Amino acid sequence: EEVKPVVTEVMRLSLIHLCYPQWFSHEGPAVSAVVSGTNSRCPSSPASSQSNGQESSSSDEESTTRHTLRPKHLFPGDDVDDGTEQEVAFTEFRSDVCKLIRKALAVDKDTALEFVRNTVSSITQGNQAAALADSQLEACLTMLHVCGEQKAYENELGPTATQILHCPGIMQHRSWLVQLQTLELVCKYSGAASRCIDVVCLPALLGGVRSKNPKVAKRASFLLVKFCKQHKAAVGPKVGPFVNELSSCLTIAPGQADRDYQDNLYEAVGTLLSQDIDDQAMTLLAVLGQFSTVLDRGGPDLVAVPPGGTTADCLYNRVMLALASLAKAIEKCSVGLEAWDMVLGKLRTSFAHVAVDRIIRQSMILLCRQLLQTLPSERLAPVLNDVLPVVKANSTTQSADMAEFLGFVSHLVTQSDAELGRGLVSSQLPGLVNDLAPAWQAMPVDSPETRREKLELGVAILTLMRDSATKQTEAFVEVLRSTPAVLGLLRLCIGTPGEVQLYTASIQIVSRLVEATSRATDPEFVRVMLADLLNLPELLPICVGALRQLNVNDYESVKAVFLVSQMLRNVGLTQKVLPPESQGRVQSVLQTTLGSGLAESPELARFYEGVVNGSLPPTQLRETLLQCVKITIAKMSDHHDDPSLGPKSMSATSPSSSPSSEPASPPDLPDGAATKVTSGEPSVATRLSFGFTNLIGPTYSGGPVRFSTRKTSSSQDAHPPPSLLLSTVSSRVQVTDLSRSNRTACLPMEVRGSAIAAMTASPDNSLLFTVDTDGFAMVVALSPGLVLHRMNLKTKTVRAAEFSPDGRYIAVTSGRKVVVWYAPSASTGWQM
The missing domain is CATH 1.25.40 (Serine Threonine Protein Phosphatase 5, Tetratricopeptide repeat)
Structure with a gap:
C-alpha cells in the first residue's frame, strides 16, 4: 500500500516527461534514425510538448491553443542555440524515462497497468483525443507501447489497446507522429483484436503505406510485413x-x-x-x-x-x-x-x-x-x-568476394537435390581448385590482414571440398581422380598445423572419404581409395606427425585431435574389407605412423589396439589419442627444457630424478623429432589472441603459496635453497624464479573453480598438482604449463596437497581424512 502512491506518481511524471518541448525538431539528423529506424525498446517516434511543431504539413494553427500538460523544463532558457546537441540529449533522456516506466512495472505491475488503463480510457471517451495536444496523445500511446513490451503484459493490455483501435479520433489522426505510434500498436496488438483485423488493422497499415509522409510510409511497409506473417x-x-x-x-x-x-x-x-x-x-x-x-x-x-x-x-x-x-x-x-x-x-x-x-x-x-x-x-x-x-x-579481385562465392556454391551443393548437386560438383569444383589453389599459395602473409584474408579463403575452399565430399561423395571421388590439385591442397593444409582451422577442415575431408570407403563392399575399390587416390601411406604420417605441434589446451586443437581419432578409426574399419595380405599392409602403415609420430606409452599401444580391433568405443578412442598427444608434447618439452625461466620453460629437469618422474626422461621419438617443429611464423589465431600476463604483478589476495627447489646433479648441498615460488593468482598459477632472473610468468592453464584451494609441485619440478575450490584436480606439466590430466575429487573440503619426498605418492586432505594416491606418470597416462 505504501508503494502504490509512489508508482502512480512515477507513471504520472513519466507521462509528462515523454512529451517533447516546443523547440525539438524531428527533421534533424540527430533524431532521424530514431524516427525512421526499426522499433527498439524505446519507441521510435518522438513527440513535442506544447505545440504542433511535430505535426504534418496538414496541421493548422489551432492546435497551438490546445490545452497542454506543462512539463518541467529540462534545460534552462527557451532559446536553443545548439539544437542538435539538445535534441540528442533529450532523446537520451526520453529513453531513460522509458526505462523508468519498466522499473515501475517491475515494482508494482498492477498499479502501473491500472494507471495505463485509466489513461487510455480517458483519451478514448468522447472527443477527448481531439482536445489533447499531439505530443500528449503520442506520449500516451508510447507509454502503452512500452508497457506491452513483455509478452505477459501485452496480453493483459490487449483489451486496453483495442479501445485505441476503435477510437476514430486516434486512428484517423492527422499528425504523422501519432500515426507512427498508432501503426506500432496496430501491429503489436492485432492478435488481441482479431475481430477487427479486416476492418481496422489492415486498412490502417495500408493507409500508412500510401501516406505522403516518407517516414510513415517506410515504417508502415516494415510493419506490414510483420502483420502479414502473423x-x-x-x-x-x-x-x-x-x-x-x-x-x-x-x-x-x-x-x-x-x-x-x-x-x-x-x-x-x-x-x-x-x-x-x-x-x-x-x-x-x-x-x-x-x-x-x-x-x-x-x-x-x-x-x-x-x-x-x-x-x-x-x-x-x-x-x-x-x-x-x-x-x-x-x-x-x-x-x-x-x-x-x-x-x-x-x-x-x-x-x-x-x-x-x-x-x-x-x-x-x-x-x-x-x-x-x-x-x-x-x-x-x-x-x-x-x-x-x-x-x-x-569475385576474382578480392579474396573476401571469392570466399563469399565459394560459400554460395557450398550452399548450393548442400541444399540441392542429388542430380543438381552432382552436376555442380563435377562442373564447378575442378576449375575452382585448379584456379584458386596456386593463387592461394602465392598470397602474401606480410601483415595480420593478409594472413587473415589467406586463412578465410583457404577455409572457404576446404569447406566447399568438405561439403562436396559429404553430400556428393561419388562426384567428389571422380574429381579426386581427375584433379591432382585437390589431393595436393589437402596434403599441404594437413602439413601446416600452425593454422588449426585449415588442418581441421582437411582432416574432416579425408575422414569423410575414408568413412564412405568403409561402407563399400568391393575390396578393389577400397584398395584404390586408400592407396592410390588418398595415398594414405604418405598422408597418415604427415597427419599424425602434425599433432605434436598442436596446443592441446586450445579447443580447436582438441577438436582436431578428435577428428584424427575418427579418421584412424575409419581406416581401421575399412581395412577389414580387404584380403588378409592387404589388411597386414594397412596395419603396418598404422603401426609405423603411430610409432614414428607419437611417443611410446601404454596409452599408444591401447589406442593402436582400439583402432585395429575396434576394442574401444569412439569416445574412449579419442580421449586415448588425446592422452597420447599430451604425453608426446610433455616429453618433448621436458627433453628440450631451457634452464632459464621463460614463456615455455619454467624450471630445469633433474637427470637424477626418481623413476616415477617420466616427464624428465628423454622421449622415445624418431630421428628428426629432437626439436619441436614450429611453423616459423605465428599463426593468425596466435597473432589475434592477445592477452595480458601480469605486466606489473597482481596483488596477492590469499591462497596457497609454495616454495620449490630445483635439484641438479651438481648440487652438493643436502638442503639447497628454494629456487621457485609458486603462488595463486585467482584461478591461475604464477611462477617466480628466485635464483636466476627473478622473472615472473603465469602458466597458461586455468582451474575450473573460482580459486585454487591447494597445490604442490613434484620434487623434480616436472609436475604440478592443483585442486580448486570446487574439488576439480589437475596434473600439469610445469615447464610448458600443459594440462596432462583432469579429475573430479567429488569433495569441496580439500585444503592441502603434497608430493612424497621421492615423488611416488600424493597426499590430499579431504575433510578429516588424508587420501594417498600414486603419483601420475607416463606409464599410467598421467592418471591417478
Whole structure:
C-alpha cells in the first residue's frame, strides 16, 4: 500500500516527461534514425510538448491553443542555440524515462497497468483525443507501447489497446507522429483484436503505406510485413484486392519509390502468395507480367543509376530483389512456372548489358538462394549455368568476394537435390581448385590482414571440398581422380598445423572419404581409395606427425585431435574389407605412423589396439589419442627444457630424478623429432589472441603459496635453497624464479573453480598438482604449463596437497581424512 502512491506518481511524471518541448525538431539528423529506424525498446517516434511543431504539413494553427500538460523544463532558457546537441540529449533522456516506466512495472505491475488503463480510457471517451495536444496523445500511446513490451503484459493490455483501435479520433489522426505510434500498436496488438483485423488493422497499415509522409510510409511497409506473417491465414484470401490497392506502390519504375520501402511490400505480397488461395495464380501472373514488361526495356534504361542513387537502385537490381521476395510462392503455385521461366530467361539475357558489381552480385546470389528452395532443379539448372560464371568472374579481385562465392556454391551443393548437386560438383569444383589453389599459395602473409584474408579463403575452399565430399561423395571421388590439385591442397593444409582451422577442415575431408570407403563392399575399390587416390601411406604420417605441434589446451586443437581419432578409426574399419595380405599392409602403415609420430606409452599401444580391433568405443578412442598427444608434447618439452625461466620453460629437469618422474626422461621419438617443429611464423589465431600476463604483478589476495627447489646433479648441498615460488593468482598459477632472473610468468592453464584451494609441485619440478575450490584436480606439466590430466575429487573440503619426498605418492586432505594416491606418470597416462 505504501508503494502504490509512489508508482502512480512515477507513471504520472513519466507521462509528462515523454512529451517533447516546443523547440525539438524531428527533421534533424540527430533524431532521424530514431524516427525512421526499426522499433527498439524505446519507441521510435518522438513527440513535442506544447505545440504542433511535430505535426504534418496538414496541421493548422489551432492546435497551438490546445490545452497542454506543462512539463518541467529540462534545460534552462527557451532559446536553443545548439539544437542538435539538445535534441540528442533529450532523446537520451526520453529513453531513460522509458526505462523508468519498466522499473515501475517491475515494482508494482498492477498499479502501473491500472494507471495505463485509466489513461487510455480517458483519451478514448468522447472527443477527448481531439482536445489533447499531439505530443500528449503520442506520449500516451508510447507509454502503452512500452508497457506491452513483455509478452505477459501485452496480453493483459490487449483489451486496453483495442479501445485505441476503435477510437476514430486516434486512428484517423492527422499528425504523422501519432500515426507512427498508432501503426506500432496496430501491429503489436492485432492478435488481441482479431475481430477487427479486416476492418481496422489492415486498412490502417495500408493507409500508412500510401501516406505522403516518407517516414510513415517506410515504417508502415516494415510493419506490414510483420502483420502479414502473423495473420497470413486471415489476410491471404484478400491478396488480390491487397495487390490492386498497392499497385501504384508496387510499380517498378525509375524514381518510383524508395528501394527498402518497395522491398518490404514485395516481401508482404510473397508471404501472402505462399499459401493455397483462390486468387494466388492470377495475382502472381499479374505481378510477373509487370516484371516482364520492365525487363523488355533492355539497354541503358535497365541499368541506369538514378541521380543520387547507387547500382542497388537500378531497375535490374530491383527486379531481382522483388523476384527473390516472391520466390516462396513458387511451391504453392505450379501454374506459374512457365511465367517464371519467361521472366528468368529475360533476366539472363540481360547479363550482357549489366556491369556486375558487388551489389548486383549479391542480389544474384540472394535470388538463386531463394529459387533453390522452391524452383525444380531442372528449371534452376539453366539459371545457375548462367549466373555462376558471371558471379565468379566478378569475385576474382578480392579474396573476401571469392570466399563469399565459394560459400554460395557450398550452399548450393548442400541444399540441392542429388542430380543438381552432382552436376555442380563435377562442373564447378575442378576449375575452382585448379584456379584458386596456386593463387592461394602465392598470397602474401606480410601483415595480420593478409594472413587473415589467406586463412578465410583457404577455409572457404576446404569447406566447399568438405561439403562436396559429404553430400556428393561419388562426384567428389571422380574429381579426386581427375584433379591432382585437390589431393595436393589437402596434403599441404594437413602439413601446416600452425593454422588449426585449415588442418581441421582437411582432416574432416579425408575422414569423410575414408568413412564412405568403409561402407563399400568391393575390396578393389577400397584398395584404390586408400592407396592410390588418398595415398594414405604418405598422408597418415604427415597427419599424425602434425599433432605434436598442436596446443592441446586450445579447443580447436582438441577438436582436431578428435577428428584424427575418427579418421584412424575409419581406416581401421575399412581395412577389414580387404584380403588378409592387404589388411597386414594397412596395419603396418598404422603401426609405423603411430610409432614414428607419437611417443611410446601404454596409452599408444591401447589406442593402436582400439583402432585395429575396434576394442574401444569412439569416445574412449579419442580421449586415448588425446592422452597420447599430451604425453608426446610433455616429453618433448621436458627433453628440450631451457634452464632459464621463460614463456615455455619454467624450471630445469633433474637427470637424477626418481623413476616415477617420466616427464624428465628423454622421449622415445624418431630421428628428426629432437626439436619441436614450429611453423616459423605465428599463426593468425596466435597473432589475434592477445592477452595480458601480469605486466606489473597482481596483488596477492590469499591462497596457497609454495616454495620449490630445483635439484641438479651438481648440487652438493643436502638442503639447497628454494629456487621457485609458486603462488595463486585467482584461478591461475604464477611462477617466480628466485635464483636466476627473478622473472615472473603465469602458466597458461586455468582451474575450473573460482580459486585454487591447494597445490604442490613434484620434487623434480616436472609436475604440478592443483585442486580448486570446487574439488576439480589437475596434473600439469610445469615447464610448458600443459594440462596432462583432469579429475573430479567429488569433495569441496580439500585444503592441502603434497608430493612424497621421492615423488611416488600424493597426499590430499579431504575433510578429516588424508587420501594417498600414486603419483601420475607416463606409464599410467598421467592418471591417478
